[in-house]
Amino acid sequence: GGIITQTPKFLIGQEGQKLTLKCQQNFNHDTMYWYRQDSGKGLRLIYYSITENDLQKGDLSEGYDASREKKSSFSLTVTSAQKNEMAVFLCASSHRTGLNYAEQFFGPGTRLTVL
Amino acid sequence: GDKVKQSPSALSLQEGTNSALRCNFSIAATTVQWFLQNPRGSLINLFYLVPGTKENGRLKSTFNSKESYSTLHIRDAQLEDSGTYFCAAEAAYQGGRALIFGTGTTVSVSP
Numbered sequence: 001g002g003i004i005t006q007t008p009k010f011l012i013g014q015e016g017q018k019l020t021l022k023c024q025q026n027f028n029h030d031t032m033y034w035y036r037q038d039s040g041k042g043l044r045l046i047y048y049s050i051t052e053n054d055l056q057k058g059d060l061s062e063g064y065d066a067s068r069e070k071k072s073s074f075s076l077t078v079t080s081a082q083k084n085e086m087a088v089f090l091c092a093s094s095h096r097t098g099l100n101y102a103e104q105f106f107g108p109g110t111r112l113t114v115l
Numbered sequence: 116g117d118k119v120k121q122s123p124s125a126l127s128l129q130e131g132t133n134s135a136l137r138c139n140f141s142i143a144a145t146t147v148q149w150f151l152q153n154p155r156g157s158l159i160n161l162f163y164l165v166p167g168t169k170e171n172g173r174l175k176s177t178f179n180s181k182e183s184y185s186t187l188h189i190r191d192a193q194l195e196d197s198g199t200y201f202c203a204a205e206a207a208y209q210g211g212r213a214l215i216f217g218t219g220t221t222v223s224v225s226p
Contacts, residue, residue, distance in 0.1 A: 033214075042119075042201060042216035045208075056211060088156060103148060103163035104203075104214055109156050 002027030004107035006091050011112045015083040021076045021110045023091030030096040032074035033104065036060055037088045046089075049074055050096055078112070085114040118142045119204050121217035128192040128224045136200055136220045140183040144204035147178045147185045148214065152199045161187070161200075192224045 004025045013019045025032065031050050035043040035058075045058030047066035055066055065077040074091060088109045095102040120139045128134055138147070149161040162169050164178040164185065173196075175188040185202055199221045203214040 035216075040219075042218045043203075043214075044216070045213055048213065050211070056209070058213065090158065103160065105160060106150075106158040111156075 002029075002105070004091055004093060004105060006089075006107040006110050008110060009108070011110055013078070013081040013112065013114050015081055015114060017081045017114075019078040019081055019112070021078075021089050021112075023074045023076075023107055024072055025091075025093040025107075026072065027093055027105065028071070029093035029105075030071070031094050032068065033092040033094075034058075034064075034066060034074065034076045035090045035092065037090060037109075039086065043090060046076065081112075081114040083114055085112065087112055117218070118206070118215050119202060119217040121202055121220050123220060124218070125221045126223070128189070128196075128222065130192060130194065130224060130226050132192050133188065133190050134192065134222075135189070136187045136202075136222075138185045138202035138204070138217050140185075140204050140206075142204060142206040142215065144178075144180060144183065144206050145212075146205040147176075148203045148205075149176055149185070149187050150201045150203070152201060152219070154198065158201070189222070194224050194226070197222055197224045
């Protein structure tokens with residue numbers, strides 16, 4: 001087994017601020033993901049990374065940067081926080097087998113509020 | 116339109132009853148995952164499916180890739196089954212593959 005930790009749990013920012021969210025996993029998984037969940041909705045993919053220093057854009061990549069510094073960690077940066085924005089950011093990881101991805105496991109999330 | 120459609124969007128159950136949730140796919144899904152999001156917001160893995168059926172306690176899930184759907188059956192519903200259930204399909208995405216989520220079914224179990 002393993003665990004995914006996300007920091008911080010709660011993040012309050014100001015409009016226009018640059019904000020960074022961090023994710024660590026000890027599954028030794030190859031692939032890591034960042035998703036955004038808006039209230040009452042499903043998850044949408046922001047970025048994913050299939051190995052260290054790799055980055056792949058998802059549907060929601062505009063307004064975000066990401067960095068896979070090492071195999072176990074994946075950071076997400078909100079480049080300019082939008083006023084009244086509220087969302088939960090979820091990090092996930094999985095093994096990669098060929099072109100397919102195995103079961104994804106999720107962290108507890110970071111709840112963002114922009115004042 | 117939605118690539119992964121979940122139904123119903125909400126479901127009220129009495130303890131001890133049975134029910135089924137469904138996902139229909141308009142994409143070529145290779146695997147399916149089902150999650151339960153608890154009131155704290157954590158996503159709990161329920162099933163990871165290739166085409167076929169899996170069972171775990173009171174939960175049973177089927178993935179039919181030929182007819183592009185998956186179902187999750189809840190038997191003898193308990194209060195702790197309350198939460199939002201998400202299905203997600205792994206499919207081709209921008210030269211690679213990704214999980215595409217449905218919008219969820221909110222289940223409320225009452226005594």
